[in-house]
Amino acid sequence: MHVSDLPVPAAVREHYRASGIEELYPPQAAAVDAGITEGENVVAAIPTASGKTLIAELAMLTADGPALYAVPLRALAREKYESFAELPGVSVGISTGDFDSPDEELGEEDVVVATAEKVDSAIRNGASWVEDLACVVVDEVHLLGRERRGPTLEVTLATLQRRAPGVQIVALSATVDNPEDVASWLDAELVESTWRPVSLRTGVYDGDDVTFDDGSTLGVDVRDVGPDEERDTEATASLVEGAIDSGGQCLAFVRSRREAESLAARLAEAELAPDAAAAGDLAEEIRGVDGTATGRRLAAAVESGVGFHHAGLVDEHRALVESAFRDRELGVICATPTLAAGVNVPARRVVVRDLERYTGEEMSKLPVLEVHQMCGRAGRPHLDPYGEAVLVGDERTAEDLWDRYVDAGPEAVESQLAAREALRTHVLSVVASGFADSTAGVLDLLDATFFAPQSPDVDLSGLLATVAGELAEMELLDVDGDAGGAASADAERGRGDGPDPRATASRALAATDLGETVSRQYVRPETGARLIEGVRTIESMADADVTALTALGVVCATPDMRGTYLGNRERADVYRYASRHAAEFTTAPEEAEDFEAWLCAVKLARLVFEWSEGASIEALVDRYRVGPGDVESHVERVVWLLGAGDALAGTLGADVDVFDRVRRRLADSVEDAPGDEIGRQPR
Ligand code: ADP
Known part of the structure; x- marks a missing residue:
């Protein structure tokens, strides 16, 4: 056509x-x-x-x-x-x-x-x-x-x-x-359709050479390496250099931020810059954004035609790397898998060095869909004769990689709505926004979701009763006009000797004022409950103890605040800090349900507090071992959650203005920070 x-x-x-x-x-x-x-x-x-x-x-x-x-x-x-x-x-x-x-x-x-x-x-x-x-x-x-x-x-x-x-x-x-x-x-x-404008061949490196799915092979020169674990990096380097030598560009995917940076440093040993003058200008521009060590490392790599890309970078650095790559000023980007799901940066060759990632508990294999998305970035229409994707394995793993990622298709899409946490959020929102005013109404809407046809055997009305009960306990929902949790009592009885909730007739549901505020502020119900608790505690505290840290401590302990982690040496330091400021925090360590999470919240509160006091991103990055982009996104989320805390204080009629004060102060600092664009929406 x-x-x-x-x-x-x-x-x-x-x-x-x-x-x-x-x-x-x-x-x-x-x-x-x-x-x-x-x-x-x-x-x-x-x-x-x-x-x-x-x-x-x-x-x-x-x-x-x-x-x-x-x-x-x-x-x-x-x-x-x-x-x-x-x-x-x-x-x-x-x-x-x-x-x-x-x-x-x-x-x-x-x-x-x-x-x-x-x-x-x-x-x-x-x-x-x-x-x-x-x-x-x-x-x-x-x-x-x-x-x-x-x-x-x-x-x-x-x-x-x-x-x-x-x-x-x-x-x-x-x-x-x-x-x-x-x-x-x-x-x-x-x-x-599986049609592509540029043909794609996918292959696996087995420690010796690459075999592609079209039957062709590619020899890989790997310089002599000592320990085994570096062989995959050297093979990756050779594949990247090969693509650039033949006039193409390359994306190299690794499992973590640190790996992305260290691979970039390794690749920068060879001069890969297709255009040295442009690379020099780009490096200058990168240094101009901020003076953090991450920014300096990025600028140094870029001078050799190598970029890296991960969530720890500030938005501006990420955007500069993406556009320089599209303009062919960079030969390669070393990236974490998030790049594959993001913006359009096609390359002639894609090398996936790491096919496993640490999930917080263990190393787990990447989903097929994710690997296919990385491979799919290979081959730029109108520019490349073909695209090539190489998965880096060794003699032990090559066969498994082939079976899993080359031969087999991607996973099916499965609904995740049955997770209680997700259901709570959405049940509250459909009631608060006036879509449904009864369990029957909510069920009607849930019947129109992807979940319903996928899981015909799941007892949605039982799940709904449980979730409605939980929301009632959080004071966010009235069930049958009874905020005391009639539905949860029913739900608990559901499998016991009481009436089966599935059989009970529809019950009226209405969001409480607090529930409406929570839904409008777009925070999760659990976050809302914690903010409400925080507001009440602050009301009962002596005025002198209520400081910026108090409000920051409350918002940083909500589940909408993305976590950070603590290094071993940091733990003691954070604990000492918390003890010094104990009177200002609303929760004492012994009251915390999860001590580690509590320490992390204190760390985040301290980090954002110091930022609001004028500490530079460089200093914070150094002190707290986070990426510059993390500081940016933590501040952004805190500003949003402080707004929610203030709105809930208003709904409660509480005489608590600390959320608003700190929010304004942060928002002003955001405006003052050159080059930072921090809005109220978390990323
Ligand atoms: P995606 O499916 O990844 O979203 P895009 O829509 O971005 O792909 O298209 C990829 C590239 O192909 C774009 O540069 C686009 O201009 C080009 N393109 C799309 N359709 C055609 C076409 N019919 N003929 C030639 N080029 C096309």
Whole structure:
């Protein structure tokens, strides 16, 4: 099918032609055949670089009203926003900011790009633009299988379909084992394809050479190494250098931040910079962002044409590395797997050195889907004759790698909504935002989620009774007008001698004022409960003891605050600090349910406190052994949670203003910090 046959405005067709798009790629043509331009729901499960953006645009441009494009990450929202903004005659808005505002002005735009979390929070805050949507595109819908993001995505989609009846849903997915399940849930046509614009061969290095799935082999020169464990690094170095020598670029994936940096340092020993002058300018720019040791290491590596990329980097460094790689100023990026799920950075060769990762308890093998996404980054359309992905093994592991990642398909997408924590959040939000006012109403909505068809045997009403009881105990939900937890009592009796909750009739549900605030502030119920407890304790404390550290201690101990870890030597130091400031904290060590978590919360509170007192990111990075990007994201989350704490203090009618004071102070420091863009939405 030719671009001139598309039912989009002539200026858009011209725009496509000018960007080199004449004939539709086969999966794109299949999407048109499936009715994408006629309002049909479509699930497209197709590989990276097979042209999903155009599929989305065709749906959004032919829809009979405004469209929403939902992405999982903020960095992706920015990338898509910029790409849609190039479409002639189309107005585009972006929404990734505050969680507690409905962003009504977005109703004016033809296309709104937003993170899925932001869409969820806009719905909770009663955004009316949501009701006018004619088309919703969900990017990376396979994330339905993720523990945190998945439940939000499925409940958001189920609610959107109710809020905007008849809305066209287009879901874009990586290739997964069960795309038909996703399609059937969304009542959508399935477009499934393994077609790629650039052919991809995948191979395994066995300690000797690489064997590819097309039968070809590649010799790998590995310089003599002493200990065994470095052989994979040397093989990786050789593969990277080979790709660059033949005019390509390379992505090398490793398991951790530290490994990414040390591989980069190793690779920088060879001069890989395709353009030394550009690399010098880039290094200068990187040094200009901040003076941290991480920034200096990055700048030094970049001078040799080597970048690294991981979550410990500040956003600006990450963006610089990505764009320099796209502009071919860098020969290689050493990255943790998060890069594969993020923005568009294709390379001729992808080398996956580490196929296991430490999960906090043990080393575990990477999921097939994740490895395929990394491999899928190989081969840049119009630039590379082919793409190549190499998994680095040795004589012992090569066969297993082949069986697991080359021969076998990816995993199925499975709903994670049954997790109690996720259910609590979403049950509260559907009741608080007025979607349901009874257990029957909630069940009705849950029936429209991905979870329901996937798990027909699960007793949803029993689960709901338990969860409603837990929310009632947290003072967030009234069950049958009884905030004392009638449902939880029933649930506890469920398997005993009392009435079976599954058999009991529908019960009325209503969010309490506190529950409404928790839902609007977009914090988890457990976080809400902890903040409420914190507010009450602060009310009872002597004024002199209530300091910035008090409020920071409360928010840093909530489950919405992402954890940090403690080094052995740090533990004693943090404990001493906590003891010195014991009167200011709302929880004493002996009251903590989990001592280690308590220490981590104290560490975070101290870190953010020192930042607010003017400590530089460099000093904090050094003192607390975190990445500069961690400081940025910790502060961001704390600002958001302090806002929630203040809102809950308001709902409680408590005379507690410390959350607001500290939040303002942090927000001012954020504004003063050059180069930092810290909004209220956590990443
Ligand atoms: P993905 O499926 O990974 O989202 P994109 O939509 O970003 O892939 O497309 C990858 C690249 O292919 C883009 O540079 C895009 O301009 C180009 N492209 C998409 N469709 C076509 C086409 N029909 N003909 C030529 N190039 C195309």
